[in-house]
Amino acid sequence: MIRTRFAPSPTGYLHIGGARTALFSWAFARHHAGQFILRIEDTDVARSTPEAVQAIIDGMNWLGLTHDEGPFYQMQRMDRYKEVIKKMLASGTAYYCYTTPEELDRMRDEQRSQGLKPRYDGTWRPEAGKTLPPAPSGVQPVVRFKNPTEGVVGWDDLVKGRIEIANSELDDLIIARQDGTPTYNFCVVVDDWDMRITHVIRGDDHVNNTPRQINILKALDAEVPLYAHLSMILGDDGQKLSKRHGAVSVMQYHEDGYLPEAVLNYLARLGWSHGDDEIFSMREFCGWFDLDHITPSAAQFNTEKLNWLNAHYIKQADNARLADLVKPRLEARGVTVAQSPSLEAIISLYKERITNLNELADAAEVFYIDLTPTPEILAQHLTPESLPALRDFVAGIAEVSWEAPAINALIKHCIGAHGLKMPKLAMPLRVLLTGQAQTPSVDALITLFPRELVLKRLAVAQTI
Incomplete structure (x- = not known):
């Protein structure tokens, strides 16, 4: 599995x-x-x-x-980690180290001054025939993993290919801190072992952890998973x-x-x-x-x-689903979505033109708020040339059949009567209805609104 x-x-x-x-x-x-x-x-x-x-x-x-399983929390598995550390100490694959943090800092500074790679020097590492110093009083030890000193640790990474690290490059990793809490690399190993993980897929920032984790798994006589570093x-x-x-x-x-x-x-x-x-x-x-x-x-x-x-x-996407996603975005802005116009109908008209749900909410919002187009956009599009045709349209829209073909016919009649091109009437209509110069087809746009709201928003044309 x-x-x-x-x-x-x-x-x-x-x-x-x-x-x-x-x-x-x-x-x-x-x-x-x-x-x-x-x-x-x-x-x-x-x-x-x-x-x-x-x-x-x-x-x-x-x-x-x-x-399928979880979430598992490492902080709830502390007893398990400590149990494994205890067994490793008993088997000799881990040991207590009394080197203090201050001593480690001095050790590393000295190694750097000599041009050496900073690392733990193995003072407390037990070896055959080696006599360890007496444990100092008042110093709480850490627990270190007894990493192999010879050979290489390698794996066939399922993304990066074969990777090998000389064991001599790895020092003895701390697997439990002075207060007894286990460290990240050790917890990961026990978790992967206990959870029978077969494939570890993770970022390549973990590549340096992998040889250490493989060595600990081998010391536990656990099966080593396959690794893929992205x-x-x-x-x-x-x-x-x-x-x-x-x-x-x-x-x-x-x-x-x-x-x-x-x-x-x-x-x-x-x-x-x-x-x-x-x-x-x-x-x-x-x-x-x-x-x-x-x-x-x-x-x-x-x-x-x-x-x-x-x-x-x-x-x-289905319009009903999009409406369910857009509605709370409108409500978060303080906009109440009314039954008319239909939010689904608005979405159906606009969704071909936008790239995200917030843009869809922007488009829908103007149908449900008290809209006041800016003086600048009104001045730009409600010109002396367009106003007579716009007033004729307002007069006609009160009686026209409320469907796109009939509204389109009315638009064409008004621009024909005044010798205009479509944008000269369509742009003022868009601006008065939505406050925006760019919208879908203006006849389809108008049919989304209730007639009374269209008449209300276009009424400004009669006052200019």
Whole structure:
């Protein structure tokens, strides 16, 4: 059984890079009819917060990346970690180290001054025939893993290929602090072991942790999972992804009016491909996804491409669903959505023209508020040339059949009678009805409004 995991640290929000890691881990498990586990690595007590945990879970839920087991919390597994450390101490694969932090700092400073790589010097490491110093009184020891000193530790990374590190390059990792709390790298190992994780899919910022974790797993006589390290995501400008590029909370994309399927589709193409396919469902993605087509080079975030995908999915979305998503956005602005005009009808008319839900809310808002176009836009479009035709239209609209063809015929009659082109009447109508010079077809626009509201908004033409 394939078992993957997503294991974020709740020291901040779920960002776009973490969401891609979660997506790939989830899709790999789904592709192989396996299981996807959610684990919260909250051992950094000083920085982990309940709000950050909730932000991660909210982001996963919004994206629809459902987990089969969990969420598991490392802080609730402390007894298990301490039990394993106790067994390692008894077996000789771990040992107590009484070197103080101050002594470590002096040791590293001296090594740097000699041009050496700073590392623990092994003072308290037990070896055959070695006599250890007496344990100093009043010093609480840490526990270190007794890392092999010879040979190499290597793995066939499913993205990056073969990676090998000489054991001589790795010093003895602290696996429990002075207060007895286990460290990150050790907790990860025990969790992956206990949870029977078969494939660890994570960012390549963890590559340096992997040889240490493999050595600890081997010391525990545990099965070593397969590793796939995903390359970083760069911003539009090729620089490291930052907040200005889109490295914000996944839920910010929700706030900004993106649909989750658009974000998922976009993330799926960040470093992975299936031929030339650009638009696909998550069902198709899970059917296609494997690790073979993940590129080892960095992916580049492209906001324009994400916007294009989002516009596509909005065009395809059911109007009732879009109305359910837009209505709370309007209400958050203090706008009450009336029964008439129909929000679904407004969405149907505008959704071909916008790229996100907030733009859709902007378009819909003018139908439900007391609208006062700015003097500047009125002066620009209600010209002496257009006003006579506009007044004729206002007179005719009171009686015309309330459907687009009849309204279109009235517009054409008015411009024909005054020798004008369509924009000379259509633009003033758009401005008076919506306050905007750019709208969908003006006859279709007018039919969305109740007749009384159209007459009210066009009445200003009679006073100029």
